[in-house]
Amino acid sequence: MSRWQPNARHRLEQAALELFAEKGFSATTVPEITARAGLTTRTFFRHFRDKREVIFGGEEMYERAAELLVELPASDGPAALIGDGLSAIAEARFEGRRAEIRQRRGIIARDDALRERDLRKRAALCEALRTGFVRRGIGALPARLLAETSVTVLYTAVDEWLARDDDRPLSDLIRETLDALRTSIE
Amino acid sequence: MSRWQPNARHRLEQAALELFAEKGFSATTVPEITARAGLTTRTFFRHFRDKREVIFGGEEMYERAAELLVELPASDGPAALIGDGLSAIAEARFEGRRAEIRQRRGIIARDDALRERDLRKRAALCEALRTGFVRRGIGALPARLLAETSVTVLYTAVDEWLARDDDRPLSDLIRETLDALRTSIE
Structure with missing residues (x-):
């Protein structure tokens, strides 16, 4: 096996998601994932810290979310910031990936530890957005309320989008x- | 030591909160708590499943929250339900307990596992409120949004209340x- 495996990350993700769906998240081991992907555990740990990271990916979305808010037009008021900021997140992270995100959400819904991690991820996104609103010069209280409301709107809209089969954009x-x-x- | 200890629950809570504040939550053991309270570990486990339960109490708040919503006047529209419902929760669970709640929040803020548990508690309260709004005949989407908004408003207002030293009611x-x-x- 050569040291450089083309598409290794994608193959590992596919194998892991298949196994999580078949056996459940907690019953799946890293050696099973690498065996199905035809790769070594060493390659797995070059791409992921642990099997949870296959589900949640990196944390870069949060920093990016705060940056997106800062980049929006200066004329945007707070309410427009929510709509435009979340649409930018939708475009960058969700559109075109519905089947895959649906699969990940299904795996998370069936595992307590993953649901907890998902709550922490949601809290981290909220904190990043709060920081972004503050950087736009919005006061501490409205920044917190706008961040919480943004996260509520994003998670609710994503669930609705995942439940649909039409082509309406997120x-x-x-x-x-x-x-x-x-x-x-x- | 007699089998029935008056105020055992309260004495155990006081001892536990003192020790959590002094040594940190994870470094405190149940035998240390019972030694300080002058009670047995057996008595501790009659009142609490584990030391986390001393911090979070039972789960009865959630069922009560849904009931409170159902009991509010039929004339209350959705927005009035949030204000009246949360004020009822404030009255029942928060007013008159500021110093103690401040102490608990401080302990939670310093421990990762407790912060996670707090996020799950928040999610459970949100789910209970959502159920309460649905029982009031509110549709699925607005019920979810009202529940999320209620939780945002409650947590934000409680933090503000804990940070103040005046007598403004929650x-x-x-x-x-x-x-x-x-x-x-x-």
């Missing part, structure tokens, strides 16, 4: 969800 | 926080 569902939230607390 | 801060949220996403 960014449309994000805008609808934000409108629904606004209406419901009027 | 229910005032809840209403102000809900107004601030509404204004920020207009």
Whole structure:
């Protein structure tokens, strides 16, 4: 086996997701994943710290989320920042990946430890967005409320998007969800 | 030592909170807690499943939260439900306990495992409120958004309340926080 495996990361991800779906997350071992992918455990640990990281990927989304907010037009008010910021996240991280994200969400939903990790990931995204709003000059209290609301809207819209089979883009569902939230607390 | 200890639960809580504050949560053992309280470990386990339960208490708040929503006046629209429902929770669970809740929050903030448990508790409260809104006849999407928003408002207002030294009731801060949220996403 050569030291450099083309597409090793993708092959490991595919093998891992298949096995998690077949046997459950906690019953799947790293050697089983590498055996199915035809790669070594050493290669696995060059790409992932552990098998949980196959599900959640790196943490770079959070820093990127804060940067996206800072890059949006200066004329955007707080509400426009939520819509535009979340649409940018949708474009960068979700569009075109529905089947794969649906598979990952299904694996997470069936495992307690993964659900906990998912809650921590959600809290980390919220904290990154809060920092982004503060960097835009928004006060501490509204920045926190906007960050929490952004995360609520994103997670709700993503669940709706994953449950659908039509071609409506996630960014449309994000805008609808934000409108629904606004209406419901009027 | 007699089998029935008056105020055993309260004495165990006090001893545990003192030790968690002095030594940290993870370094404190159940025998240390019972030694300080002058009670047996057997008595401890009659009152608490483990030392985490001293911090978080039982789970009855969640069922109660859903019931509170159902009991509110039929004339309350969704937005009034948040304000009235959260004020009822504030009255039942928070008012008059600020020093003790501040101590608990400080212990949670310093321990990773407790922070995770706190996130799960928050998610469970959100789910209970969602159920309560659905029982009020509110549709699935607004029920979810109202539940998420309620939890955001409650946690934000509680942090503000814990940070203050004046006598403003938590229910005032809840209403102000809900107004601030509404204004920020207009």
